[in-house]
Amino acid sequence: METTNITIRLKLFSLARDLAGFDERLIEVPPSSRSGEVFRYLISQNATFEQWKPSLRLAVNMEYVDGERFLHDGDEVAVIPPVSGG
Amino acid sequence: MNNIISEPIDLTSVVDSVKTHASGAIDVFIGTTRDHSKGRQVAVLEYEAYLPMALKSIEGIEREARARWNLHEINIVHRIGRVGIGEPSVVIAVSSAHRDEAFMACRYLIDRLKEEVPIWKREYFTDGTFEWSMHSHEQQASDKTLQTHP
Numbered sequence: 001m002e003t004t005n006i007t008i009r010l011k012l013f014s015l016a017r018d019l020a021g022f023d024e025r026l027i028e029v030p031p032s033s034r035s036g037e038v039f040r041y042l043i044s045q046n047a048t049f050e051q052w053k054p055s056l057r058l059a060v061n062m063e064y065v066d067g068e069r070f071l072h073d074g075d076e077v078a079v080i081p082p083v084s085g086g
Numbered sequence: 087m088n089n090i091i092s093e094p095i096d097l098t099s100v101v102d103s104v105k106t107h108a109s110g111a112i113d114v115f116i117g118t119t120r121d122h123s124k125g126r127q128v129a130v131l132e133y134e135a136y137l138p139m140a141l142k143s144i145e146g147i148e149r150e151a152r153a154r155w156n157l158h159e160i161n162i163v164h165r166i167g168r169v170g171i172g173e174p175s176v177v178i179a180v181s182s183a184h185r186d187e188a189f190m191a192c193r194y195l196i197d198r199l200k201e202e203v204p205i206w207k208r209e210y211f212t213d214g215t216f217e218w219s220m221h222s223h224e225q226q227a228s229d230k231t232l233q234t235h236p
Contacts, residue, residue, distance in 0.1 A: 013136055014206035015218045055220075059204070062139040078136055078204070082220035085133065085140075085164055085205030086117045086176050086196060 006031055006073040010038055015081040016056060019046050029071060035060055036067025038077050055082055089144045090135055090205075092167040100177045104159035109181035113188035115196050117176040119169050123219070127212040133166040133175060136204040140164075147198040151180070154194065155187040162195060164205060175207075 005028040017023045020042060029037050035058050042049040049056075057080040060069050064080070071077065097116065104112055119131045148160045158181040165175050178195050182188040199205075207219040 011136070013204065014134065014208070015220075018218075059136075059139060062136075062142050064202075078139065080136070080204050081206065081218065083200070083202070083204055084207040084219040085135075085203050086200045086207075 003031060005029060006033070006071060006075075008038075008071055008074070009076045010041070011076060011078040013078065013081065015052070016042075016049075016079040019048055019052065021046075033071045034067060035065050035069040035071060035077060037071065038079065039067070042079070052081075056080065089141055089162055090137060090164050090166055092165065095163050095165055095174045095177050097174065097177060100161050100163050100179050103161045104179045104181040106158045106181055108183060109158045110183050111185035111188040112179060112181045113185070113192040114180075115176075115178040115192050116174050117196065119171050119173055119175050121171045123209050123211075123217075128171065128209045129212045130171065130210045131169050131175070132208045132210065133164070133169060134206050134208070135164070135166050140204050143203045144199070147195055147202060150198065151191045151195055155182065155191045157182050157187060157191055160191070160195070162199065164199075164203070166205070 007026055007028050010025050010027050012020050012023055027041055038058065039049060039053050058065050058067065059078040059080055060075050101112060101114055121128050144162050151157060151160060161179045163177045169175050178192055180188045180191045208216050209219055210216045
């Protein structure tokens with residue numbers, strides 16, 4: 001049973017970056033964490049993430065995922081607020 | 087091909103890039119920056135992108151359009167960084183043998199870009215405040231916004 005934490009690269013954009021106050025950070029999460037784990041981390045940094053959670057999407061290694069995707073060491077996890085290109 | 091650039095978009099070069107001898111139609115969508123947002127005066131806009139994912143996402147929506155219609159060439163160019171009022175922020179050009187396909191694909195591509203591609207617009211108002219603009223899937227006609235810095 002693997003017990004070593006895994007390290008992921010968390011990337012924040014737009015509103016999410018403003019709320020957290022940083023744009024990129026390496027964070028450790030327990031093994032077998034799922035993508036939604038990053039919300040727990042963000043809420044611990046700024047509680048207003050709780051209210052924004054329903055409108056924030058996640059991308060792992062540049063693919064949109066739901067909160068159930070298993071994370072692996074070295075994954076790049078991006079928090080994608082509602083997009084507004086065009 | 088540069089799909090995301092920080093310089094003004096050269097409309098002619100985008101249109102030229104989709105010309106083929108087999109094409110009977112080129113459809114072009116130009117998105118431009120408005121000077122107002124929900125009754126407030128906008129002074130300047132700023133776009134940011136999650137660049138590698140945005141490029142990948144643009145490739146993805148191009149593939150979707152090609153799977154639906156018989157198209158010759160597609161070029162999507164989005165500008166990032168500061169963009170003055172009235173300037174093109176996005177240009178989409180599509181060529182096909184006949185106009186229907188180009189019209190439909192162009193409409194599809196801008197709609198999908200606004201739903202999927204990780205690009206964000208921040209509007210700076212004349213009163214000195216700014217907001218991240220937010221498209222909502224249910225309410226695309228009128229943008230939702232959130233003021234992050236009152």
